[in-house]
Amino acid sequence: MSFKVCVIGCGYMAMHYHGPAYVRYAAAHSDVVLAACCDIDEAKAAAFRARFGFARHDTDMAAMLDREQPDAVCLIAPEALTCALACQVLEMGYPLLMEKPPGRTVEEIDRMIAAAAASGAPNQVAFNRRYTPLVCALKRRLDGAALQHVRYDFTRVGRADADFSLTAIHGVDTARFLAGSDYCHIDFHYQPFPELGPTAANIFMDCTFASGATAHLDFCPLSGVVVERATVYARDHTYFLNLPIWDAFDAPGRLQHLERGALRLDVTGLGVPGGGGAPFVSNGFYAENAAFFDALRAGQRPAGDLRSARQSVAVAECIRERREAYCA
Numbered sequence: 001m002s003f004k005v006c007v008i009g010c011g012y013m014a015m016h017y018h019g020p021a022y023v024r025y026a027a028a029h030s031d032v033v034l035a036a037c038c039d040i041d042e043a044k045a046a047a048f049r050a051r052f053g054f055a056r057h058d059t060d061m062a063a064m065l066d067r068e069q070p071d072a073v074c075l076i077a078p079e080a081l082t083c084a085l086a087c088q089v090l091e092m093g094y095p096l097l098m099e100k101p102p103g104r105t106v107e108e109i110d111r112m113i114a115a116a117a118a119s120g121a122p123n124q125v126a127f128n129r130r131y132t133p134l135v136c137a138l139k140r141r142l143d144g145a146a147l148q149h150v151r152y153d154f155t156r157v158g159r160a161d162a163d164f165s166l167t168a169i170h171g172v173d174t175a176r177f178l179a180g181s182d183y184c185h186i187d188f189h190y191q192p193f194p195e196l197g198p199t200a201a202n203i204f205m206d207c208t209f210a211s212g213a214t215a216h217l218d219f220c221p222l223s224g225v226v227v228e229r230a231t232v233y234a235r236d237h238t239y240f241l242n243l244p245i246w247d248a249f250d251a252p253g254r255l256q257h258l259e260r261g262a263l264r265l266d267v268t269g270l271g272v273p274g275g276g277g278a279p280f281v282s283n284g285f286y287a288e289n290a291a292f293f294d295a296l297r298a299g300q301r302p303a304g305d306l307r308s309a310r311q312s313v314a315v316a317e318c319i320r321e322r323r324e325a326y327c328a
Helices: 012-028 042-052 061-068 079-091 106-119 133-142 165-179 285-297 306-320
Strands: 003-008 032-038 056-058 072-075 096-099 123-126 147-155 183-192 201-209 214-220 227-234 237-242 254-259 262-268 325-327
Touching (some): 003 012, 003 285, 012 032, 012 042, 032 042, 032 061, 042 056, 072 079, 072 285, 079 096, 079 106, 096 285, 106 306, 123 285, 123 306, 133 165, 133 227, 133 237, 133 254, 147 165, 165 201, 165 214, 165 227, 165 306, 183 306, 306 325
Parallel strands (some): 003 032, 003 072, 032 056, 147 214
Antiparallel strands (some): 147 227, 183 201, 183 325, 201 214, 227 237, 254 262
């Protein structure tokens, strides 16, 4: 029996990171059929079909889904379109993996949660850091640890975005994922740079988790380097994590674990389970797609669904609106 996959959105992220993941997964699972891909730009859809071996391409999402009746749908659309497209797919009852952010506002993610609940459609949000091999290796080591504090440094170059919250949500979600707890309270601080643009600013978060652990997050989008680094403190243990963001400065990444001053682990992204050199592997895109497909093929609900992502969207919305505090 075949397992049919359809893709909606054939732009940059699909072409460079998700497409290679589909090919690798299909090569390892003989029942997987790359049935069809769709984009309102037919040239993009045709190029994606040809490059990754999909059987057909479309410009009409509903027509594609009606014809193919897929077992899994992957949505890789611009943030402004995600909510409307996701609701349509979920209302039709198809299992859906969607790129982040899962809505720009709490109202949007609540609409998607309601659509999924009404149809019962399984769903997963593609927060790729949750599936990055180095992050997973650290998460395994944190299980059962008496976690005290998380520091997350998130820097970019030349990013005077009108809405940097759409990128910052990655750091918001990853710190929450590592802590294994929801945020209880956050104080926000902003360092504006009006000479660089009306929304150009550094963003700082001082956080308390429901578990009692704390966190400090720095977002510096106008710095001199592209990195994401986490330092995690637990009783008797400290962990240093350099994520392999794209192929940037810290690639292939590194994880170090010290216990009472003794180095217990020092490994790069090439040396952890599931690691690899290609960015679509080292940055978690393959693993997030594989986790979604594996769960559906096993008749299970995927982890990391819309409900699990709701608080990350709420905190990102606070950043967008330049709020001073968040209380759960």
